[in-house]
Amino acid sequence: MNETPRRRSDDTRDAILAAARERFAADGYERATIRAIAKDARIDPSMVMRYYGNKEGLFAAAVSVDLRLPEPGSLPRHDIGRALVSHFLDLWEENEVLTALLRVGATNQAGAERMQGIFRDQVMPVALRVCPDPEQAPARAALAATQLLGLALTRYVLRFPPTVALAREEIVAWLAPTVQRYLTAPSP
Amino acid sequence: MNETPRRRSDDTRDAILAAARERFAADGYERATIRAIAKDARIDPSMVMRYYGNKEGLFAAAVSVDLRLPEPGSLPRHDIGRALVSHFLDLWEENEVLTALLRVGATNQAGAERMQGIFRDQVMPVALRVCPDPEQAPARAALAATQLLGLALTRYVLRFPPTVALAREEIVAWLAPTVQRYLTAPSP
DNA sequence: CTTGTTGGCCAACAGTTGTTGACCTACGAT
DNA sequence: ATCGTAGGTCAACAACTGTTGGCCAACAAG
Numbered sequence: 281m282n283e284t285p286r287r288r289s290d291d292t293r294d295a296i297l298a299a300a301r302e303r304f305a306a307d308g309y310e311r312a313t314i315r316a317i318a319k320d321a322r323i324d325p326s327m328v329m330r331y332y333g334n335k336e337g338l339f340a341a342a343v344s345v346d347l348r349l350p351e352p353g354s355l356p357r358h359d360i361g362r363a364l365v366s367h368f369l370d371l372w373e374e375n376e377v378l379t380a381l382l383r384v385g386a387t388n389q390a391g392a393e394r395m396q397g398i399f400r401d402q403v404m405p406v407a408l409r410v411c412p413d414p415e416q417a418p419a420r421a422a423l424a425a426t427q428l429l430g431l432a433l434t435r436y437v438l439r440f441p442p443t444v445a446l447a448r449e450e451i452v453a454w455l456a457p458t459v460q461r462y463l464t465a466p467s468p
Numbered sequence: 469m470n471e472t473p474r475r476r477s478d479d480t481r482d483a484i485l486a487a488a489r490e491r492f493a494a495d496g497y498e499r500a501t502i503r504a505i506a507k508d509a510r511i512d513p514s515m516v517m518r519y520y521g522n523k524e525g526l527f528a529a530a531v532s533v534d535l536r537l538p539e540p541g542s543l544p545r546h547d548i549g550r551a552l553v554s555h556f557l558d559l560w561e562e563n564e565v566l567t568a569l570l571r572v573g574a575t576n577q578a579g580a581e582r583m584q585g586i587f588r589d590q591v592m593p594v595a596l597r598v599c600p601d602p603e604q605a606p607a608r609a610a611l612a613a614t615q616l617l618g619l620a621l622t623r624y625v626l627r628f629p630p631t632v633a634l635a636r637e638e639i640v641a642w643l644a645p646t647v648q649r650y651l652t653a654p655s656p
Numbered sequence: 657c658t659t660g661t662t663g664g665c666c667a668a669c670a671g672t673t674g675t676t677g678a679c680c681t682a683c684g685a686t
Numbered sequence: 687a688t689c690g691t692a693g694g695t696c697a698a699c700a701a702c703t704g705t706t707g708g709c710c711a712a713c714a715a716g
Contacts, residue, residue: 307575308496308498308574308575309575310496310498310499310575311498311575382574383574383575385625385626386496386570386571386574386575386621386625386626387495387496387497387498387499387571387574387575392625392626392627395626395628396626396627396628396629399628418629418630418633419630419633419634419638421630422622422628422630422631422633422634423634423642423643425618425622425628425631426615426618426619426621426622426623426631426643427614427615427618427646428618429618429621429622429626430613430614430615430616430617430618430619430621431614431618433574433614433617433618433621434610434613434614434617435614437573437574437580438573438574438580438583438584438617439580439584440583440584440587440610440613441584441606442606442607442609442610443610443613443614445606445607445610446607446610446611450607453655453656454611454650454656455611455614457649457656458615458646458649461645461646462642467641468641468642468645
């Protein structure tokens, strides 16, 4: 079972996806025009349509997220907060797809549903294993999400100066106890 | 000093602003078209231009925010977290302007700057009075903002089902200690 | 009654958008 | 040599956008 041979057009496909991610992350869904994306990829706008059908298809192809969350068993339960905050900071700084998704999710129904899906399929399972009472897992995961997405929003999208100025270690030190408490502490 | 007499057109002006707030909150900046807003207000699109100059002017006029934050001296310092969370929940549920601002801020530079201004002019002063060390106020206010805006984002914009399902008292009970710690606890 | 102003509508403009289909070109297989 | 196809360009469409200016009706002041 060898992989299918790489076609010549695959380079173009990749260039389109890279340009699309950049534009969606910078401008959101509406202002990221197919023409601008095509120009970045140095091809004709009609190629985008041929390869991805329409703008929605392009967005779907460009924005696929794997949070690579750690197996809950693989790390000490009392330190899960620190591990998660640190991991999310890595994700957001290396991967512009997440910025794109947040920008689009804020104004686009399909984008919001995509984020709901990621939360449901990738975050919830971790919470289910790490929470003391599995029945509380959705609420606890939701609380952790408010803190982590709030950080991403103010730091990488709205760019509040004091939030941008925070050092990575400061963020981890402040937020880790919060996430830890949301996930594992007894209900208040 | 009596107020200027209410012109006939003031009703129209108000209708335009109300419709604009609704559309901006529901659709964000780009998809909230002047034509749609005018239709909601049951007037011609050109009236919007006459009264507010252009779309940016309309947005500026429609979205003005007064967080009505309590005077820090007016409430017990050890309970400021609970007071703030509760107050923000009230604001977000009664006032669609905040949803509009968040949706627009996520994709629009001017909207993001508007939010930065609100943070700087209305949130920071409270932090300056309530924080033990005024020099830490910006960082502490920023941390509190990540938590509060993250709640608003997931609950009122992205509408994560588990976050929407949380009862008001649950939210206050979980988030109040977080905000309290960010503002007043010793640095970790 | 006339006249000026206020509030409003209509029609159009110029630009941009997603999208389509006709056309061209290189090239590997036959 | 040729022929089909993959990869790509070009020009255009129809819809929609913010925006403009001209025209009309009501109405209050003279």
